[in-house]
Amino acid sequence: MSIKEYFVSIFKGFYSLIKGMEVTGKELVTPKVTEQYPENRAELKIPERFRATLEFIYDDKGYHKCIACGSCERNCPNQTISITKRMVDLPDGKKKMKLDKYMYDLGSCTFCGLCVQVCPTNAIKFSNDFEQAVFTREKLNKQLNYLPEKDDAPAPAPAAKPAAPAAKPAAPSPEKPADAPAKAAADETKQEPKENKE
Ligand code: SF4
Ligand code: SF4
Numbered sequence: 712m713s714i715k716e717y718f719v720s721i722f723k724g725f726y727s728l729i730k731g732m733e734v735t736g737k738e739l740v741t742p743k744v745t746e747q748y749p750e751n752r753a754e755l756k757i758p759e760r761f762r763a764t765l766e767f768i769y770d771d772k773g774y775h776k777c778i779a780c781g782s783c784e785r786n787c788p789n790q791t792i793s794i795t796k797r798m799v800d801l802p803d804g805k806k807k808m809k810l811d812k813y814m815y816d817l818g819s820c821t822f823c824g825l826c827v828q829v830c831p832t833n834a835i836k837f838s839n840d841f842e843q844a845v846f847t848r849e850k851l852n853k854q855l856n857y858l859p860e861k862d863d864a865p866a867p868a869p870a871a872k873p874a875a876p877a878a879k880p881a882a883p884s885p886e887k888p889a890d891a892p893a894k895a896a897a898d899e900t901k902q903e904p905k906e907n908k909e
Pocket of ligand 2: 776777778794830833
């Protein structure tokens, strides 16, 4: 190795060292952010798309849109979702498959999001509620349809019927029975003078 090659190799070594330390140097001068959790729970900002746990989307009346098609269950790569269904009779005599239980095991979910993507009715979504710690694994197995089904919900009470109108007083008969004897007496009185004349 010549003297020139020796110094070139030393220069290349320094250049490589500085290049490698570039990221470290940037982070050294970047302002540090330390989350004081759980003290900062009130102002903590979790990204909306963060996948913490699967949940049903309920509308403002408490109904979900799951049609128990089982697509999410079939596409889940590790059997995290388990659905049980039941047949119900419709008023028109037909039968319909309905969701009975939608079980989701948070402990085995890999948060791949396939279940949400394949759902044809957009019935499920990922919540960003990251505080899911529990003391036993059994508690990670959740039933997502915890509200009553649409047809299972108690029917609204029928509106109270308006009170029946009071019975009308009977129309007075042209000749009341109570007045009949009085009328007969009056007729007799009218006939008496006739008999006296005879
Ligand atoms: S996110 Fe992936 S692993 Fe989790 S339930 Fe959905 S499909 Fe299964
Ligand atoms: S959540 Fe969606 S994909 Fe899964 S059973 Fe219900 S409707 Fe089907």
